[in-house]
Amino acid sequence: MIGDDTEGIYSLEIQRVALEDDAVFQCQVGAAAGSPGIRSRDARLTVLVPPEPPRIVQGDQLSTTAGAVVRLQCESRGGKPPAEIEWYSGDRELMESSSRTEVSVLPDGKRSLVSSTLTLTAAARHHDTTVTCRAHNSALSAPQTAALRLRVRFAPQVTLRAGAPRVVERQDLTFTCSATANPEQVKYQWFVNEEEQAGHNGAQLVLRSVGRALNNATVRCRAENEVGPGSDVQRVSVLYAPRFRQEPQDVAADAGHEVSLRCDVDANPRPRVTWVKRDCQSCQRRVGVGPRLRLRATRETVGRYECHASAEGFPAVSRQLTLFVRARPEVTARARQQGVAGETVHVECVVASVPPPHTTTWYFQHEQLSPELSGYKVIEEPVVGGVRSLLVIPRALDKDFGLYNCSFENAYGSDSAAIILQKQRALPLLVILIFVIGGIVVIAAITLVIILCQRRYRRASDKPSEQARRDKLRHQTDGSSSDSDLKEEMGVIITDRWQAGHDVITDRWQGDGEAAAGRGGEDAAGLLDGPHFAKETATFGDLAGYPCYDQHGYAQPPSRAARGLYTGSQ
DSSP states (O other), rough: EEEETTEEEEOOOOOSSSSGEEEEEEEEOOOOSSSSSEEOOOEEEOOOBBBOOOOOTTSSEEEEETTTTHHHHHEEEEEEEEEEEEETTTTTHHHHHHGEEEEEEOTTSSSSSEEEEEEEOOGGGTEEEEEEEEOTTOOOOEEEEEEEEEEEEEEEEEEEESSSSSSSSSOOOEEEEEEEEEEEEOOEEEEEEEEHHHOOOOEEEOOOOOGGGGGEEEOOOOOOEESSSEEEEEEOOEEEEEEEESSSOOEEEOOTEEEEEEOOOOEEEEOOOEEEEEEESSSEEEEEEESSSEEEEETTTTTTEEEEEEEESSSEEEEEEEEEOOOEEEOOOOOOEEOOOOOOEEEEEEOOOOOSEEEEEEEEETTOOOOOHHEEEEEEEEEEEEEEEEETTTTTTTGOOSSSEEEEEEEEEEEEEEEEEEEOOOOOOOHHHHHHHHHHHHHHHHHHHHHHHHHHHHHHHHSSSHHHHHHHHHHHHHSSSHHHHHHHHHHHHHHHHHHHOOOOOTTTTTTTTOOOOBBBBHHHHHHHHGGGGGOOOEEEEOOOOOOOOTTTEEEEEEOOHHHHHHHHHH
């Protein structure tokens, strides 16, 4: 014990503390005789011991398979107080919820052995991760750790992606399959609506020219390794134009009854259907929306309806249908019809009848006709809301012309119409031929006149006018007046001398050549008398003379400027 009487402070120093040194100490100060001493409060001495480094019983690496239950045990020995053990995945995730800890006392009765067991179900996310056991108590300034690398073999984890979330009809669509697995060697299979696509065993599937039949179809990619298979599914979304699943049908109903008009259209995106009533060919009014239109059959609601179906990005489609009210037939026919004797003649009646007539009867001169006996033929053609009936009379005779009557009957009543068949006079064949030939001749003559007029117009537009030639001459002869007189005089002299020596036909204005320039009057006279006259053009100063030519044409034709000069001097 060390003390200081002057200060009244005392201390106790214990060398080489051992586990057995845990004790309670008290300081007592004595007093004078007959007086009690003074005692301090109890002071407890606790000896702390750090544990040995922790150890994972399974070692530093463990291989397992996904789905297997794995138990990892970590021990911390010799700590006082007992060490606390925690489990971490990748040094980040605390895994307390799946661990169990046991503490036991070592034979010295002072220190402890702590054992912690971690239980987990191996999964693909655990592959190649580090599981860490951390042990610490109050004798340590930093925790101690032990680690184990976990290797997990697992089946492929598949992710399927489409090249586009939606594809327009008749375009290609590509699917890509990504698989993560251990081992990494995988085999692929493709299924469309659970039907295997033979020959496709790669990581991509290309659907060519996708049609509307594949809309909302399932595409599944299946990847498999030695551990097992994995798969992912995507649905196909095909955009396509509106199309009628079933053509709208005309509807007939009794007066006052409720009816439904249907417009069954298929499209993606979902089509919008509107209804309009056509009160006339060019007028319409909107009467409803949706694939079904409910109406009550009355005189106001009967008629023609049209449904329009539209989808974003595609042209709209439409169909017409008619609402009829069941009633007795109504016959319409031209009161007077004509035919040619000796030819086949048709007598026509049209009946509006809903339901269609079950009886059709023809009469001639108030007597019922029997086609089997009379040789007549009755042809019936369906029309909107009724029937068109034709009475065919082959090689009509004079006696076949007269009064006819057509009569129709259905479940609601009957109706008829009277027709007078008149004889039409036929044009003779010769008259027809004359008209046809005459028309052809007139057309040909008109065509010829148009062609000749166009040619004449083109020629007139190509030929320069007399005024244009005079203007050109005036532009080229802007010199002095004496030069102009000299040109006229020399032209006359040359022409006279040439005509006196040569009996040839001359045409000064045809051809195209250049006149020699810069020669004087004496040179011109020499050319006229000499051998060069047939090859060159005589000039006088800056004045071009007549060109030299012989019976075969120009040796050197005059230029356009020279031709203009001579034309203007006449």
